[in-house]
Amino acid sequence: MITIKLLKIEDFEPVGVDNLDKFVKGLNNVLGHSVEIANKIDPNFDGYYLLPMGFTIPESGNGIVKENINEKVFLLSVINSNIPRILEECKPAGLTNWALFFRAGTSVIGKKDVIEKVYTLEEGDNVMYEDLGYDDYIPFPKDGTYETVAKAILSYLEVYDKWLKNK
Known part of the structure; x- marks a missing residue:
């Protein structure tokens, strides 16, 4: 399993990350440790x-914030209107959008090359991110738990890690 850390930038508090505590609890349950x-x-x-x-x-x-986003950072709960800009300017490992994150949704927006390895993409799906080299998919059906959200992110990052190392 890949190693992850929660990044909380000093002297900066994000606004609108609803249910982060519930997500961290679910993530801890999946990891088996804090x-x-x-x-x-x-x-x-x-x-x-x-x-x-x-x-x-x-x-x-x-x-x-921008200084702390790169190909080794997965973003949690990004407001939809900021997604294209963040993908273009920062090139993160991937992200979850705000609307699905606070509802414990499992959609992941990630590198198209990685998603193609784990999911059959439908032609024309979500062309909004395609020009930026990203697409979205749902690795696990939503069940309303943050454990499933954590598993979705971790499963994506496992494949992403292999892709990044072989890039």
């Missing part, structure tokens, strides 16, 4: 970071 919390990205860390976003834009906190 997820470690980091305050900044460690370039020597070989795992992935989960970064709560909500209504946050990349320039927030004098650009500190």
